[in-house]
Amino acid sequence: MNAVVENMTGEIERQMQEMGRRARAASRALARAETGAKNAALMAMASVIEARAEALMAENRKDLEAGEQNGLDAALLDRLAFTPERIAVMAEGLRQIATLPDPVGAISDLNYRPSGIQVGRMRVPLGVIGIIYESRPNVTVDAAGLCLKSGNACILRGGSEAFHSNRALAECIRAGLEQAGLPVDAVQVVATTDRAAVGALLRMKDFVDVIVPRGGKGLIARVSEESLIPVIKHLDGVCHVYLDDGADPDKALKVSVNAKTHRYGTCNTMETLLVSRAVAEQMLPALGQAFEEKGVELRGCAATRAILPGIKEATEQDWFEEYLAPVLAVRVVDGLDAAIEHINTYGSHHTDSIITEDYTRARRFLREVDSSSVMVNASTRFADGFEYGLGAEIGISTDKLHARGPVGLEGLTTLKYVVLGDGHVRS
Amino acid sequence: MNAVVENMTGEIERQMQEMGRRARAASRALARAETGAKNAALMAMASVIEARAEALMAENRKDLEAGEQNGLDAALLDRLAFTPERIAVMAEGLRQIATLPDPVGAISDLNYRPSGIQVGRMRVPLGVIGIIYESRPNVTVDAAGLCLKSGNACILRGGSEAFHSNRALAECIRAGLEQAGLPVDAVQVVATTDRAAVGALLRMKDFVDVIVPRGGKGLIARVSEESLIPVIKHLDGVCHVYLDDGADPDKALKVSVNAKTHRYGTCNTMETLLVSRAVAEQMLPALGQAFEEKGVELRGCAATRAILPGIKEATEQDWFEEYLAPVLAVRVVDGLDAAIEHINTYGSHHTDSIITEDYTRARRFLREVDSSSVMVNASTRFADGFEYGLGAEIGISTDKLHARGPVGLEGLTTLKYVVLGDGHVRS
Incomplete structure (x- = not known):
């Protein structure tokens, strides 16, 4: 100097x-x-x-x-x-x-x-x-x-x-x-x-x-x-919605679309959709169509692409990605355990939601997903100080110590x- | 290497x-x-x-x-x-x-x-x-x-x-x-x-x-x-007891002696005694005698030494000191504001106690002293997970974020x- x-x-x-x-x-x-x-x-x-x-x-x-x-x-x-x-x-x-x-x-x-x-x-x-x-x-x-x-x-x-x-x-x-x-x-x-x-x-x-x-x-x-x-x-917001076995198809569609398309650039926007194998064939076609209408690019695993053949292939990197854009990774998983494992491994511990009608699996998801906000049958977009009733927020913490979430x-x-x-x- | x-x-x-x-x-x-x-x-x-x-x-x-x-x-x-x-x-x-x-x-x-x-x-x-x-x-x-x-x-x-x-x-x-x-x-x-x-x-x-x-x-x-x-x-424990105007002399003596001499090597032991000028002449002689009997070396400010002429002179460094030993710094201060100023300046934000019968000053001390534990008419030695009812403690935090105190x-x-x-x- x-x-x-x-x-x-x-x-x-x-x-x-x-x-x-x-x-x-x-x-x-x-x-x-x-x-x-x-x-x-x-x-x-x-x-x-x-x-x-x-x-x-x-x-x-x-x-x-x-x-x-x-x-x-x-x-x-x-x-x-x-x-x-x-x-x-x-x-x-x-x-x-x-x-x-x-x-x-x-x-x-x-x-x-x-x-x-x-x-x-x-x-x-x-x-x-x-x-x-x-x-x-x-x-x-x-x-x-x-x-x-x-x-x-x-x-x-x-x-x-x-x-x-x-x-x-x-x-x-x-x-x-x-x-x-x-x-x-x-x-x-x-x-x-x-x-x-x-x-x-x-x-x-x-x-x-x-x-x-x-x-x-x-x-x-x-x-x-x-x-x-x-x-x-506040680090990344890699948020997930998991569609569980026997999820209500209307809730699944409505929440998934809202979580992804309500706003693309926010940290509580869904970036990866996880679908239980048991409901993939039933639910993915309608979801694929809804996202196509919204102009959202889908990137899927092999099982997803077997059902939605037109979409891009997702790579390992896609599971880590915070797109902040009209892009969504989609993965078919073998039920709740695999979904929790995926979220805790690839997610950013920000906000994750399960769509389910099953009492026991809802309870397990809330307890075992290690994120600042865990939700049942609600859009990840709700993770926000105003929506939570804090009146105002200075930010959303992804740290575990002191303050977590909004x-x-x-x-x-x-x-x-x-x-x-x-x-x-x-x- | x-x-x-x-x-x-x-x-x-x-x-x-x-x-x-x-x-x-x-x-x-x-x-x-x-x-x-x-x-x-x-x-x-x-x-x-x-x-x-x-x-x-x-x-x-x-x-x-x-x-x-x-x-x-x-x-x-x-x-x-x-x-x-x-x-x-x-x-x-x-x-x-x-x-x-x-x-x-x-x-x-x-x-x-x-x-x-x-x-x-x-x-x-x-x-x-x-x-x-x-x-x-x-x-x-x-x-x-x-x-x-x-x-x-x-x-x-x-x-x-x-x-x-x-x-x-x-x-x-x-x-x-x-x-x-x-x-x-x-x-x-x-x-x-x-x-x-x-x-x-x-x-x-x-x-x-x-x-x-x-x-x-x-x-x-x-x-x-x-x-x-x-x-x-957990950093230092530079804990204070402040004897306020009109403090009960028995409580002042009992708490001061306990806070210093119950155990010398613990972080919640008093290291500096602050005495309001209004009660210094009344209280210091008995305190000086009690500490002498316990073998505690006193280091005082000029006003303290005017009342207890036999004791050592305290330097600026003494106000920062965590002795963890039978040594006590003593300072005469001009009332509550000076006591709070001293504690917030020289203390380690661990545990501080006021001995007072005055409602308003007790309330101000609790609010304005920026420490993990603030006390009225109680020995600093109580700052402890067991005494507070936590059942057990992994330590005492002097950090402000997440966990403060035991x-x-x-x-x-x-x-x-x-x-x-x-x-x-x-x-």
Whole structure:
């Protein structure tokens, strides 16, 4: 590294450390903030965003113009663009978070022990959360709202393509915090597009308690590898639907088609359909036709292709694939055990569903499939914080520790033990 | 590396991978094992340990003789030694784990959502747990019992100084598993003292879900740094007792003395006593005398030494120190805010207690001290899985994510979402 680059990197490191120090201080104030103050801040943030809609659109146009010049594709530009409707949705999201119950401070299971002490657990914020994300600037608002309500300070690092939009949103958020008398440093947006800032953030063990990356696989892999701080992450969504012996053919068809075609690019979309040999001949023709009508390319095992001869051959690699596209792998399996074995071997432990009318096999599937969501007779597309009643989500965790599946306010908190005595000592 | 060493390391890597593969397969059988079978295995393990007491003593003597030759100090040799009583305690521990409720499979909060689906959460095992520990061979038995009851397979790597003892205990454990018809690979003990085995274990992401290190700071630092697998760890225990304005002097004295002197070497022992300026003159003389009688060396701030002139001066470093010895740092602070600030700055977020009769300050201390256990009028020595009613503990976590404080059976499990529908699709 030459001296100029080294000085710049050192400067970014110092700036990030300073942000960390401020975030830590703000997190302590936020941890003891009253529910009313947090809700007032959320409502104020929403109002400021609506009031500044024009200015937000103007800042967003700077990003869109830069994006066009840098050759961003149309889909990315669309994700980046503000419209009056999208701005209203962001404000509405904050108001919805204000209506959710405050998880902080709730004490559960406060019981007396034989020694005479009373022991319970209090739900408390994690502290400072670092969020690293790409593209859609609405994440700035959602993440800030969820962190605030759960009593955490946050440091937000959005994508460089949304730099002006994110900065303008951050100003609205901080104005809302100020109006409610909460520390503005509760939400800080990294004010540089230099990638060194991400590296610095991932090393700030003393100031940041957890990192949440949101974006493509490349981002998540880099963050997981580099971070010295625990990461709540979302890897692949290789989701399965298994059609069991004696499954109801209508449910099988309806759920399979919904799980695959409701949206192609989401992590809870089905990527492999497993069909028990006992029902393959009965069910595959109608399924093949339905998917053909929807324009979904099927890739099948030999047994599938014996029934649907027109389709492509699936390779071993297809069982691992998260297509995020109108492509579906189809495999005929020898019943429940083979289906569970396939899912636990090739799946990504995200969301898997069995279509069955059999009590015992439904029960076994729920227990033995090792995924963050296991379903009976329901579309994998339901795996979502809103559908589960969490009110909002900061992402879907494919980790086993701490938070698994959709992560809402509870996933942004931890529990501490509370012990009440009256001069009790241990003997 | 020369070719011979390289081959040996490669061989250990292969052996560890093979253990991982067996552990993963066993973990699937264990995850669906019935409570009765797990309890039968625990009871059988206890009986085998008792029946083989003579043989265990003989294997243990090999370790003790090697330890003497290698110059282990008397305290370590004592921790290592089996006695008939200690063997009985190990067996009894397994029987107690058998009496604890089985956490696996419990479904909570199964509620209907507006879409018509029913959503709940099922408690499930983590999968495969790697435990790396030093010295006391009873950890082999405790850890195996806790992992088994919580439905997890485990790979145990004890210290080389307990090699023969651990191997003999593992044979008892596996005999118990076999008698109950559970896979013997549910508990595997690493059969080499080569340190490369630890390195290999920490890299086996595909086969191991979580690592639990138990031992000194050096071990835990090495494991945390090297591991590619999430670690549930226990760092320092720098615990505080704060004597508040108007605290009851009897409770203050009794709890402070118990928190420091009940045992010196435990992580929940008080290391710093904080005294509000308002009560320092009233309380410090009696405390000074009590600690002097117990042979505890005090190190005080200037204000403390003005009241107890005979004691040593505390340096900034003393506020960070985990003495694990008859030494106590004492600081006079300007009331509750200063006490909380001191604890959150210098403490290790383990266990802290306030002695107070004031409702508002007790409430603030519980909420604002950022530690895994916060207490009112109780000795920090209560921070323990047994005292909290967890039945048993695999350690005390100072991490915030997943498990915080004493870790029992629940800490060795995770939650997955369960969704029940009747052909429901997302619209």
